[in-house]
Amino acid sequence: MQPPSACPCRGGIPWQGVLLAVSLLTFWNPHPTAQLTIEPVPSDVAEGRDVLLLVHNVSGNAVGYAWYRGQITDRTRLIVSYSNLTHSATPGPAFSGRETVYPNGSLLFVNLKKEDTGFYTLQTTTDNFDAEVATEEFCVHGLVAQPSLRATNTEPHSVAMTCLSGDPGISITWIFNSQTLQLTDRMQLSPDHRTLSIDPVRKEDAGEYQCEASNPASSTKSDRYRLAVICEWPPSHPVLLSYISTVKGHHMAPAMSMG
The missing domain is CATH 2.60.40.10 (Immunoglobulins)
Known part of the structure; x- marks a missing residue:
C-alpha cells in the first residue's frame, strides 16, 4: 500500500508542500525586537x-x-x-x-x-x-566585620560557643576543621545560628571551630578556636577536662578549662 501523497480533501496539495510552505513562512517571519x-x-x-x-x-x-x-x-x-x-x-x-x-x-x-x-x-x-x-x-x-567566638560551660559535660557580631542582617555558618560543620544529634543551634551547643562533648568533637558571618555581598570568619577533649562523659570517675584556645598563627592561648 502506497503512503498518501496529497491531503484527503478535494483539490488538496501534497503534504510535503504544506510543510515547505510553513517552513518558509516561519523563516521569513521577522522576530520581534528584543527589549532593552x-x-x-x-x-x-x-x-x-x-x-x-x-x-x-x-x-x-x-x-x-x-x-x-x-x-x-x-x-x-x-x-x-x-x-x-x-x-x-x-x-x-x-x-x-x-x-x-x-x-x-x-x-x-x-x-x-x-x-x-x-x-x-x-x-x-x-x-x-x-x-x-x-x-x-x-x-x-556594608562590609561584614570579623566576628569573635566565645565559649562557655553550660554543664560540666557540655559546651556552648557563641558567634559575636554587631552587624545586622547577617547569616552565620559554623566551620569545623576547615569544613562546614555537620551537626550531630548532640549539637544544637540557636534560632539565629549564633550559638552552637554540644551536649555531651565527645572526643570526636575535638578540633578547630570557626564561625563565618556573611551578607549577600561579603563574608568573614572568626579566629580559629580549638576544643580539646581529654575525657568523655560519663567517665569511670566524674571528670571531664576540655579547653578552648584561640589559634592565631602558631600561638595558642588557653581560654577555658572544665573539670
Missing part, C-alpha cells in the same frame, strides 16, 4: 566596591543614552548623558564623579556607598527620535 534591559554585575555589591550596569539589546541605530537616578526620566535626576554622534559624555545634576558611561550605553559605578542603593533608569534615543526606557536596581551592603 539592564543587568547589574553584581546585583548585590559590598560598600567600596564597583558595579557595572550592563546594557542588553540596545537598538543598532541608537545615537544617545541618558542615565537617571530613580525610576523616572527626571532631568533633575540625570546622572550622565552620552552622544554617539560626538562621542562625548555630559554630566547631569545627579553626577557624583564616580560614574563612567561607555559607548554601548553601559554604566560603571565605582567606590559605592550604601546610599547608592536603589533604582537606575536608562533612556536610549535612536536616529529617528524613538526612545526606549529600562529600569533596574542594585543593593549596596
